[in-house]
Amino acid sequence: MDKNARLHYMKRVDQKCSELPWYVTEFIDSRKRKLSHMTLLNYCHDYLIFFDWLVEEKLASNHRKDIDLSVLESLKVREVENFLAFLEYRLGNNKYTINRKISALKSLFDYLQNKAETADLKPYIQRNVMAKIDFNSIKESQETIANRIEGKILRENDFEKFRQFVSHDFGEMIKTNKRMLRFHEFNRERDTAIVSLILGSGLRLSEVAGINLEDVDMNKGQVRVLRKGNKEQYVYFSQQALMDLESYLKIRETRYIPKKSENYLFIAAPIGRKGQSRRLTPRSIEKLIEKYAAAFGKPALTVHSLRHSFATRYHLENNDVPKLKNQLGHSSIQTTMIYTHLTDEEMRKAVNNMDR
Numbered sequence: 001m002d003k004n005a006r007l008h009y010m011k012r013v014d015q016k017c018s019e020l021p022w023y024v025t026e027f028i029d030s031r032k033r034k035l036s037h038m039t040l041l042n043y044c045h046d047y048l049i050f051f052d053w054l055v056e057e058k059l060a061s062n063h064r065k066d067i068d069l070s071v072l073e074s075l076k077v078r079e080v081e082n083f084l085a086f087l088e089y090r091l092g093n094n095k096y097t098i099n100r101k102i103s104a105l106k107s108l109f110d111y112l113q114n115k116a117e118t119a120d121l122k123p124y125i126q127r128n129v130m131a132k133i134d135f136n137s138i139k140e141s142q143e144t145i146a147n148r149i150e151g152k153i154l155r156e157n158d159f160e161k162f163r164q165f166v167s168h169d170f171g172e173m174i175k176t177n178k179r180m181l182r183f184h185e186f187n188r189e190r191d192t193a194i195v196s197l198i199l200g201s202g203l204r205l206s207e208v209a210g211i212n213l214e215d216v217d218m219n220k221g222q223v224r225v226l227r228k229g230n231k232e233q234y235v236y237f238s239q240q241a242l243m244d245l246e247s248y249l250k251i252r253e254t255r256y257i258p259k260k261s262e263n264y265l266f267i268a269a270p271i272g273r274k275g276q277s278r279r280l281t282p283r284s285i286e287k288l289i290e291k292y293a294a295a296f297g298k299p300a301l302t303v304h305s306l307r308h309s310f311a312t313r314y315h316l317e318n319n320d321v322p323k324l325k326n327q328l329g330h331s332s333i334q335t336t337m338i339y340t341h342l343t344d345e346e347m348r349k350a351v352n353n354m355d356r
Contacts, residue, residue, distance in 0.1 A: 010032075010037055019065060024047055027107075028040055031043075035229075035230075049101070059075070059079065069112065072109065072112065073125040077129060077133065080129055080130070106131075109131070112124040152301065152305040153308045153312055154306070162298075163195055163196055163199065166192050166195050170295055186269055189248040189250075194208065197223075197245065199241070200237045200240055201223070201237040202235075203235060205285060207329075208282075209279070211223060211264070211265040213263045214263065216245065218242065221239070221242050222236055222237070223235055228331070235327060235329075252267065256269070257277060266280040289303050307328070311336075321337065
């Protein structure tokens with residue numbers, strides 16, 4: 001992601017911090033070198049919900065920004081459990097989302113108790129209630145996770161079918177709608193390159209949206225991306241992705257007319273007569289995949305399931321978990337092991353075919 005985009009997100013983080021108590025801002029500032037801007041923004045959203053709940057429940061002052069440290073220090077386990085129940089039953093958060101919010105609060109409270117210091121070298125809080133709070137138990141085996149993903153990925157020939165659908169067949173489907181057809185024809189090469197790149201590399205949504213022109217090495221078939229934890233990595237992409245990127249780059253400047261300073265790879269179509277080019281946002285990429293997936297007859301397809309599709313195919317063809325782990329940017333090989341279970345069915349079919 002380029003400097004301007006990072007500044008944009010950090011401004012959003014700072015704006016959210018301005019609505020929170022001073023010690024939260026101090027904590028966020030302490031993590032800016034270690035956590036991505038998106039993680040920090042998620043932290044801020046979680047804290048806004050938590051502090052607003054404290055006010056609503058009359059456990060604190062009338063404004064979240066004025067909540068004193070003593071409120072956090074005196075919170076009871078029962079009260080935190082009530083907050084978690086609020087997340088589940090009032091906001092409809094699932095166990096994964098609640099665990100993320102617990103993690104955010106644990107990080108904040110740990111900072112206040114064990115890292116932050118007053119002028120006389122005392123911790124900000126003596127008692128840490130979040131240390132007594134357990135994460136939700138989510139008893140899902142790798143097989144269970146694999147089965148949940150199973151119906152949401154592309155298989156074998158579906159890779160080329162979906163790519164061809166984005167590139168050509170979707171236009172045939174909507175040819176009677178002149179407005180939609182013009183829009184599709186304008187963005188056809190770009191959209192095909194996006195789909196092809198994800199299916200040919202397994203990149204995450206944020207990684208695709210953040211690519212700049214200088215990040216792409218067409219000679220080596222590699223792209224430089226910023227992975228979770230702000231780790232920079234060069235990731236390989238397929239020959240088909242290379243060809244589709246070449247087709248897109250041929251029309252990028254003449255069709256989207258970006259300014260010299262606008263070096264992002266994927267550009268949004270200008271809106272209106274005086275519309276200016278701009279980076280295609282993660283949400284815009286999500287929406288275009290949703291559009292094509294629904295028309296293709298697989299509405300469950302998402303950017304993330306295209307990433308799963310790549311990983312499943314890679315493992316089936318190469319059976320090299322360590323290399324797949326590196327390609328996907330996983331921090332733990334246990335996460336990558338999911339794809340060994342996803343390919344069990346293909347293995348079974350292959351063995352059975354030997355009897356024919």
